[in-house]
Amino acid sequence: MAREQHDYDDIPGTYVFDQDRSRQGFGINMFCMSLMKDDNRKAFKANEAEYLKKFNLTPEQADAILKRDYNRMLELGGNIYFTAKLGATDGHSFRHLAAVMTGSSQDDYANMMLAGGRSVEGNRSKSGKVAKPAKAAKKLAKAKPKAKARSKSRSKRG
């Protein structure tokens, strides 16, 4: 059965770790948990494909792990706090992995963060239906300015 669609699937570049992904990705995440022990890290490094046989993984999941395809791992039910343990086994930090998942170089990613991070503008919605903060967030964003919000909606009407 195809994946059930949810409102949050409209958020671009995001794999929400929901109940369905958790169910599918149990093997990936339990594999990652095993890497909290040094002996297991060594065993994995010694023969990765062999080590993965201990976990109930689909061929796609095993392939994503071996290729360190972090986005694919998320898509197939991995969660970042778990897959980060695989990253740590390779000696990588969260920030390193984040850069990898965005497809940027480490320097570019670091510079983007120093410049204030990725803007939410243009990154809210795949469908383009939500180009502005939705109602709740909009309400939240207006610190005082009721007048301003009103004038905006007026100008829209006009």
Next chain:
Amino acid sequence: MARIIAGVSSSHVPAIGAAIDNKQTEEPYWKRVFAGFEKSKEWMAQAKPDVVILIYNDHASAFSVEMVPTFALGCAAEFPPADEGWGPRPVPVVKGHPQLAAHIAQSVILDEFDITVVNKMEVDHGLTVPMNLLFGSPKEWPCPVIPVAVNVVLYPPPTGHRCFMLGRAIRKAVESYPEDLRVVVFGTGGMSHQISGPRAGLINSKFDKAFLDNLTKDPKKLTRIQHLEYMREAGAEGIEMVMWLVMRGALEDKVDEVYRFYTVPASNTAVGHIILEPHRRAAKKAAGKAKKPAGKMKRAAARAKVDRISS
């Protein structure tokens, strides 16, 4: 009677812990972050709580995918730091307050919060980083801590409203505890950040600042934010901010903001921090005076004074 004397919120970025552990706090990148907590440490040294109740989330350390409690209350006598893949952080073992924790469990469950009681648990950076930020790096933590772990990893986390109401229930529990204890509640995590997928690196300072404003002024408005909005506006992992609402729910409706700090970035994350005191405590403080308040504290004290005169 025990009472809640203040609420504190702060991000709990793991890289902050790593910077402390690797002695990088003086490097310009990190100094910018740590400088924002200097005043808070002074405040904490004066506040001297008897107990801290710390709301945080576990990051696949104590709870894997085998068991995912929505709310879990640490009732043990101690909580060792977890090995998160680089060895346990070199921080003191966290001592609990089993008696107060047991009282809270008994109270909140009858208040219809079916919380999970945890008698053995390791704690990760989610708990220890905020402790460092507010208490520095002492040999022993100066007071016992009751950890309250909230699931924000597996979707859906509890709603912001539910978190706020848990805070209410915790306050009721604390205030019915017979011993005279001064309690500070921490809400941790956030602010805007996304560390997963191609949209990683998302920061929304406008959202964060409005959240901080309303945390003081109009928290009920925050309890209406839906999960979709958190994730869309503040990043997939920005949803952690619901934990701040547990802290806010544990305070009275009217609070004084005594301090705030916000900076971007720490690693992938916007760092936010706020200290709130119940309104009447500020009044008492103004009456008692003696100490030199910092900018915002002065304003809070002044406001309190005006209220006192008018009443």
